[in-house]
Amino acid sequence: MKIIKKLFDTQRKHFEETGKLSAFKPLFEAFETLFFIPAITTKHAPLVRDSLDLKRFMSFVILALVPPLVYGIYNTGYQSSLAQNQSLDMIYVFMRGLEITLPIIIVSYGVGFFWEVVFASIRKHNISEGFLVTGLLFPLSLPPSIPLWQVAVGISFGVVIGKEVFGGTGRNIFNPALTGRAFLFFAYPASMSGDSVWVAAGRGAQQAVDTVTGATPLAQAVLSQAGDNLENLLRDAGFTLKTLLVGGYPGSIGATSTLCCALGAIILILSGVASYRIILGGVAGLLVSSLALNLVSGPGSHPFLSLSPIFQLAMGGFAFGIVYMATDPVSAPGMEQSKWVYGFAIGVLTVLIRVFNPAYPEGVMMAILFMNLFSPLMDHIEIQMRLKKRIPNV
Amino acid sequence: MLTINKGGGLRLRVSGAPSLETVKLKEPEHVGSIPFSIPFIKPKLVKAEGDHVNIGTPLFYDKNNPELQFVSPGCGTISDIVFGPRRVIEKIIIHLDKSETSETFDPIDKNALKAITRKDLTERLLNGGVWPFIRELPFRGIADPDTRPSSIWVTLDTREPFMPSPDIYLQGKTNQFELGLDILKKYSDNINVSAGDGIHGHVPVTHTCPGSYPSGDPGVLLYHTKQTPDENRSWYIAGQDLLLLSSFLTKGSYPVERVVAVGGSKADKEERRHCITRIGAPIANLLPASSKKPGLRYLTGGLFRGSPVPPDSFLGLYDTSLNVIDQGDREEFLGFIRPGFAKPSASRTFLSSIHSKKLELDTGTHGEIRACVNCGSCAKICPVHILPQFMFKCIVANEIEEALAHGLLDCVECGLCTYVCPSKIELNDTFRKTKREYRNEQY
Secondary structure, eight states, X not given: OHHHHHHHHHHHHHHSTTSTTGGGHHHHHHHHHHHEEOOOBOOSSSXXXXXXXXXXXXXXXXXXXXXXXXXXXXXXXXXXXXXXXXXXXXXXXXXXXXXXXXXXXXXXXXXXXXXXXXXXXXXXXXXXXXXXXXXXXXXXXXXTTOOHHHHHHHHHHHHHTTTGGGTSTTOOSSOHHHHHHHHHHHHOHXXXXXXXXXXXXXXXXXXXXXXXXXXXXXXXXXHOOTTOOHHHHHHHTXXXXXXXXXXXXXXXXXXXXXXXHHHXXXXXXXXXXXXXXXXXXXXXXXXXXXXXXXXXXXXXXXXGGGSOHHHHHHSTTHHHIIIIITTOTTTSOSSHHXXXXXXXXXXHHHHHHHHHOTTOSOOHHHHHHHHHHHHHHHHHHHHHHHHHHSOOOO | OEEOOOOOSOOOOBXXXXXXXXXXXXXXXXXXEOGGGSTTOOEEEOOOTTOEEOBTOEEEEESSOTTOEEEOSSOEEEEEEEEOGGGOEEEEEEEEOSSOOBOOOOOOOHHHHHHSOHHHHHHHHHHHTOGGGSEETTTTEEOXXXXXXXXXXXXXXXXXXXXXXXXXXXXXXXXXXXXXXXXXXTTOSOEEEEESSSOOTTOOOOXXXXXXXXXXOHHHHHHHHOOSGGGGSOEEEEHHHHHHHHHHHHHSSOOOEEEEEEEOTTSOGGGOEEEEEETTOBHHHHOTTGGGOSSEEEEESOTTTOEXXXXXXXXXSSOOEEEEEEOOOOOEETGGGSOOTTOOOSSSSSGGGGSOOOBOOBSBOSSOOOOOOOOOHHHHHOTTOOOHHHHHHHHHTTOHHHHHHTTGGGOOOOOHXXXXXXXXXXXXXXXXXXXXXXXXHHO
16 A cells, blocks of 8 residues: 555656646546545535545446446356357356457447546546446447457447537436447447347357357347247247346347346445436336237237236346446436436337337337436426425525 | 424434533633624724723624624733734634623613513614624524514524533523513514424423434524515524523623533543533633644534634634544545445445444545536435535526525525535535625625
8 A cells, every 4th residue: 555655656746737747647646546535625614524425436336237247258258158169167158258358348448548538638627437337338238249449439439429528527418338339339230230249259260150140039029920929939049038037148248137237226226326216217117118018919919019028127238228327327317206207218118119110129228318318308397396396585 | 392304414423422511611811703703794893902892892893784793702902803814804812801891781671671672672782792693594694683584593403513402501591591582572473492302491492303414403494384485584593692692681791601512523532521611712722632633623613514713713603512523634545445334424335324333524525526427415415405416507507596496595504415425516615605695796
């Protein structure tokens, strides 16, 4: 600890205003404050302050991301080994997963952090901790076979266009990680959708994997014909409810396991960092709308309409989206009742996009971005209603 | 009796509460007057250094309202007048005589009080220098004697850590307190007396507020009881100050006795107690040991509303509380991932939330300032249902009308929004300054 302190103290002079590296002062401070909570005392009342700061706040999101991250790494390696008929030994699979996912995560953090430093240096403010979350959320939402240059382009778009052009942290309309993903989805659909992207080959084995279709359960569902029993179809393809809940199927790196996301949700809700209203509202919206579709579906309709709500909840990236993306406090509404509506609408939209739009097998990304757009309006309406109840005091 | 318990507020577990032991401190050598700490006045001195003053001799008056007089809390010679930046009068120090004399006024008793007119009474209170104890909502300045408030709140206990216990300062003074209420009845028919959770002696308490800080604040009580906008301009007075008012009328001299609660986690154990002392007493007199230690901060007037004073300063006119806490200017290695068993927080992100032990507060910010991420912690804790995260944006965008619609003037300046903010934004300071500017435009 003293060594680190000494290191910062001796190097600080280079980053001061007269130092050679003064342009990188935010970078220096970001690292220093990561190691040491600075000794700042209060000047204005109240003179006492809570121990919670934004670093701790964001650390809880990272902590909640650990279950899907670890499982995602394992599953990526597992699917890759499975496709290439290689050893399914746990450690081997995990190392293979690391080999595939680690470069993606490093590129995401590295490139994104570069943009943060550029903007912080120009604007002369500190680097916000929000990026620690964006930089991890983004890679976890990508397919494992994504080329690294696309990761770099995607996170650049997410950070610069999704956040910094609006003025930086706290001012963005859309969730930056999801903005980056949406950009890749539309700009490079070949790497982001279809059957062949969800299983990564690992180094030097591209050929072998190309012959394996790693179709996701959602793609399976969309392709089914009228009269099919979708649950049987899914089961035959290896997607039992248990598999879907645990997440052992091809998909986005961190988004396949509903159980891990539920674990993360518990951490976020217990610590009070994310809004339970959004998460529960979203789950309710998904269940209610898919149940409603069950009721209206007839023998001639698409089997996706009659799929059990539990399957809807378990498959795809909905759980990941509603727990980690939709609860981003900046792009979600700030008012309590609006949060219920916002979450519920995301759930409903997800099902509608999944079922009625075969072009987008997974609807949660578009659903969240769409509702992000409406959150200021929802806030406005709720605030106006609330202010009307106040006894005026002017 | 009405119980007001609307939730909100902060369940505090602060260590260093004062004991109920009460000691009478020996007379200090000096007393001080702190014009700087009296809200909204422009002090104009009438005495100079070296002048001799009695207890109750006017020291300065308000330039905007010359009838508002502020009198000397001691008898002796003015030994020093300290000016701060821009000629602000920071303190007037009076070296006390061995035996003190008071300015005398006509004393009146309970029956005479009934006969006296409101105008006459106001004049007496103004001349005696005790009028400034009556304050006015929503700006919390000194009450304007020309207005008629719709209600007056007497607060026995504001629930702020750490204020003197009403049981101690009301002991044997029930009659005096009731006379005080008679004084207030001259100004309004609607007199409310609020207490924490108990009934203190035979004092006629009308409202209890068992919730946590700041449930006993007059602004919070008014917010939860008002029916019409007319009630916004109410007056309030602290229970102890009401005793001073009635003591002044019955004795005919300026009363200086004060019961001060001394607390805070860094005060010595022997120092954490109730002290019977006087208005303008030196801090060092109340804290014989801890006023000499380095790295501490001394807050007069409560842990949240209080202002920091140097250890060589004096108690202000309204101060009945003194807290000694750690400065908290230490760097903390990897602080953001520590379990935090002993870290106080309103959130559930530290392990301190799983036990119920008392915790130590200090004056560190525990983090750097960041942009607002709309986490909503401030709105959850606000005792008067303001949305601080939106209201401060209105103010920053210079939309004062909108901030008023949000309830800017309902803000009781309790500081809880600023306390909980993880982005360390100075919300309370923004609100106070905006209220101040708005008031100055109106008066």
